[in-house]
Amino acid sequence: MILAGIFTAIFIPEARYLDFYINTIEWEVVVFLITMFVIVEILKENKIFDEIARFIVVKYHNNLRKMFYIICIVSTFTATIVEDLSIAMIFAPIIIVASRKLNIKPATYLLGMTICINIAATLTPFGSAQNILIANEFDLDVIWFLVNLGPYFVISLLITLLLLDKFSLRKDMEYCTSHLCSEEEFTEKKILAEPITDKKTFMKNLIGLIILIIFLVFIPELYLAGLIGALIFVLINPIRNKKGKSSISLSKYLSNVDYKIIYFFICLFIFVGLMELNETIAFIELLIENLSAQSEFILAIIILISTSLLSGLIDNTPVTIIFIPIIRVLFNQPEFYLGPLVVAFILGINLGGNFLPQGSAADMMTLEISRENNVQDMSYKRLFKVGGVFALLHILLGVGYIAILVFLF
Numbered sequence: 001m002i003l004a005g006i007f008t009a010i011f012i013p014e015a016r017y018l019d020f021y022i023n024t025i026e027w028e029v030v031v032f033l034i035t036m037f038v039i040v041e042i043l044k045e046n047k048i049f050d051e052i053a054r055f056i057v058v059k060y061h062n063n064l065r066k067m068f069y070i071i072c073i074v075s076t077f078t079a080t081i082v083e084d085l086s087i088a089m090i091f092a093p094i095i096i097v098a099s100r101k102l103n104i105k106p107a108t109y110l111l112g113m114t115i116c117i118n119i120a121a122t123l124t125p126f127g128s129a130q131n132i133l134i135a136n137e138f139d140l141d142v143i144w145f146l147v148n149l150g151p152y153f154v155i156s157l158l159i160t161l162l163l164l165d166k167f168s169l170r171k172d173m174e175y176c177t178s179h180l181c182s183e184e185e186f187t188e189k190k191i192l193a194e195p196i197t198d199k200k201t202f203m204k205n206l207i208g209l210i211i212l213i214i215f216l217v218f219i220p221e222l223y224l225a226g227l228i229g230a231l232i233f234v235l236i237n238p239i240r241n242k243k244g245k246s247s248i249s250l251s252k253y254l255s256n257v258d259y260k261i262i263y264f265f266i267c268l269f270i271f272v273g274l275m276e277l278n279e280t281i282a283f284i285e286l287l288i289e290n291l292s293a294q295s296e297f298i299l300a301i302i303i304l305i306s307t308s309l310l311s312g313l314i315d316n317t318p319v320t321i322i323f324i325p326i327i328r329v330l331f332n333q334p335e336f337y338l339g340p341l342v343v344a345f346i347l348g349i350n351l352g353g354n355f356l357p358q359g360s361a362a363d364m365m366t367l368e369i370s371r372e373n374n375v376q377d378m379s380y381k382r383l384f385k386v387g388g389v390f391a392l393l394h395i396l397l398g399v400g401y402i403a404i405l406v407f408l409f
Helices: 002-011 018-024 027-045 048-060 064-078 084-102 107-117 129-138 142-176 199-218 222-236 250-254 259-277 280-292 296-313 316-331 338-354 361-372 380-408
Strands: none
Touching (some): 027 199, 027 222, 048 064, 048 084, 064 142, 107 361, 129 338, 142 199, 222 250, 280 296, 280 316, 296 316, 296 338, 316 338
């Protein structure tokens, strides 16, 4: 980053001033990320989602098929608000513990959970860090996402669940009716028998989460909704000091924020600003526009495929920041409409990394938890095969969905 700034500054005078670097950073995005990290830290500390997962298992353990659908749907919708890695860390251990008690294979439940939460980011502007960047750049709110991407999300989620049910869950259920599927003696009954957090703490944080969602829907500025939401969660979750007295402490949660991610985003903003300054972005935009032959559908598919491939090879955050100015320039062309291009962009960015397990943090966490708990039928090879097939399916569904947007609307 420093070398890029030095080389650009040698040839372009604008890059020699501090103001350029300060103005290049999207500070609203930085603030929103910090506020969401604070909220997630509070929810994790109070084990709110752990309790939700435990409640699902206790309530639906007599109907294993319904439990599969509820676990996948709830974890997916939760991942539209909280990062998918945290959801995998919460749901995977409880799924494994429940499976041992209920004499069922955990692999299908784990596959359903991790594959479904990989498409969760397509539903909301705060479902992933990449969506936050895109929504901030193009002024997209929750309603826009629900209208333009909601149908795709619902269709792809239902198809994924039905296929997993037909080809995996049904076979496992039939096998486990006549075989012992729990290879180890179950010793962790407490996690199912007793609440993980007390009812008062759970209810006040659940209400706070509902209020946060309302703010995110109705307040156009995401950073402002995040700030108000973070303050509410800090107020309803006072901490106790060594003397046993309760006090409100924002600094405690701010100190737990992973600032490496924040610094990473700041560096990327500056890097792309330099690329715009030296016209690298303009060159890429011209190349894509020439390949599209002035066809909106072809252009959208090029964006979908190129961002998918790049997101599968490298981290999808730099791909997002590089392509944002390209989409912005293309949108200014009179022959192109923002809707299909941005939909293709969002789908490509969020789905491309799912072809390989290492492209998804949730997939890798699920594999690690499975390995630690000796889940024999949940291996890298199986997740690579099954996850890759569904990633391809989701991309193909995206192509069909974009065709409908372009030619029918």
